[in-house]
Amino acid sequence: MTSSAERGDGRLAMLNDFLAYTLAGTRPAANETQGTCAGGVRWSWLDDGVLLMEPARLTADTRSVLASAGVHGDETAPIELLSYLVRDIARDEAALTCRLLVILGNVDAMRDACRYRDDDLNRLFSGRHLQLPHSHEAPRAAALEQAATQFFATAPRQPGARWHIDMHTAIRASAFERFALLPHTGRLFSRAMFEWLGQAHISAVLLHTTKGNTYSHFTAQTCEAAACTLELGKVRPFGQNDLMRFVGADRALRHLLAGTNGSAQAELPRAFTVIDQITKRSEAFELLVAPDVANFTPFGKGIVLARDGDYRYVVQHDEERLVFPNATVKPGLRAGLMVIETTQDTLSKLV
Structure with a gap:
């Protein structure tokens, strides 16, 4: 047939x-x-x-x-x-x-x-x-x-x-x-x-x-x-x-x-938890990083990453990583995510 x-x-x-x-x-x-x-x-x-x-x-x-x-x-x-x-x-x-x-x-x-x-x-x-x-x-x-x-x-x-x-x-x-x-x-x-x-x-x-x-x-x-x-x-x-x-x-x-297992012994990935978001509030927004900065680039405490009028984003932890930086988004949208590593804590709580 x-x-x-x-x-x-x-x-x-x-x-x-x-x-x-x-x-x-x-x-x-x-x-x-x-x-x-x-x-x-x-x-x-x-x-x-x-x-x-x-x-x-x-x-x-x-x-x-x-x-x-x-x-x-x-x-x-x-x-x-x-x-x-x-x-x-x-x-x-x-x-x-x-x-x-x-x-x-x-x-x-x-x-x-x-x-x-x-x-x-x-x-x-x-x-x-x-x-x-x-x-x-x-x-x-x-x-x-x-x-x-x-x-x-x-x-x-x-x-x-x-x-x-x-x-x-x-x-x-x-x-x-x-x-x-x-x-x-x-x-x-x-x-x-x-x-x-x-x-x-x-x-x-x-x-x-x-x-x-x-x-x-x-x-x-x-x-x-x-x-x-x-x-x-x-x-x-x-x-x-x-x-x-x-x-x-x-x-x-x-x-x-x-429905097969594949590589069952693969190493588990590292985990990073979102702790904040950089938001573009107006067309005056400035993202103070290189235009080609890579995702997950680390920044130290006290560094100013963005400003928009009176708004500033200042790194608060010893190390924060920037993901999805994009200054060209429309006002009101995310211009970047800030994450910190939480691998040990995350993997210990998996179900």
Whole structure:
């Protein structure tokens, strides 16, 4: 029997190159939105850049994993990785034992080779898009919230049953080339997540201490998923990425989807906890660091890092590290995060 992925009906092109299919704006005909591919994996095209894949056999304990990339349209390497992952699962060259929702986030920005059109999509979740109804990104934020909510609605609630891996690349260099951010939910952090991050060759984890408006914050808080944001390298145009630099995250994700352990003895990443935020209050804002300062650059006590009218940010601890410095954001938004290392305390409290 010929599988739907093997017929010349346009579905082969979708699964073989989900990225190209999505960038072209192709939408399947009403009778071509789902099918079965090699190995019995069932798939359903749900929306532009949104694809559901499920193994032939589902049980009450089947894990559900949301894998997203391209929430910022110019962060191309993880988008390419997800497209190759879809192809390999469709060809039965990568195992799938869980439900998988693949999401390419800001598709319009991907097509325009820009980060976003009007507003940073990764600041519009948890309902913040309702405050910016005229933003080009607002409808996409609402659609991605709905996609995640519907996907996790039927997933079991026991620990480890719901995952969200949101993959990004950083604008600038970093003292840790690959690092992760874990959202604040009020719950203790998961040892399983830290072990998986170690397998993904993640060197450092940034722990948020307040709720946010990122996609991983939304899925962690609203969908009760074990969620993380991965920063895996530098922003590059499509086709210019050295994907070997991302092999750790790619392999770890494939092991997660296959239900295998991968490198069980991987070293756990270092942990850094957010202690403050530098906020751009007006257009008079000045960030008093070099324009190319790397993420996680340390600064000593007493150093003034930013000023904006009467506002000053002065380092209060013996050492604080600056992450995501960006003086060009709109007033009212974050221009940098300040973190301190808390590795020993964090690892002792994992559950």
